[in-house]
Amino acid sequence: MAQNQSLEELLKKIREQEQRLDSTEIQLAFEKEPDQAKRRAFIKDRGSYRNARIQLENKILEKTAKNLKPLESQLEEGIKDLEISLRKLDNTVAILSKIENVTNILGSIVTIL
Secondary structure (H helix, E strand, O other): OHHHHHHHHHHHHHHHHHHHHOOHHHHHHHHOOOOHHHHHHHHHHHHHHHHHHHHHHHHHHHHHHHHHHHHHHHHHHHHHHHHHHHHHOOOHHHHHHHHHHHHHHHHHHHHHO
């Protein structure tokens, strides 16, 4: 989870830098640049920066979805079992067990996120 937090913080900084690269201040600085090759390079590099950030975000989402997929069916089953126990109300131990099961699955999901 700490790795996800540090990655999220880095992505936040990347997004902030991307906003800065899109700012009027930076845009005007490059428009004043007499060398047209440098102006074109800025536009190209700024686009590459944006694309790299998007690719990184997509990879993170793909990995997260891949890690969550196995837990999805477990969570559905756990919720269904808890719902059945809650309807019956005849076995408090079973209800407690089902609550613990669903809570553990949710904890696993939170760890991945």
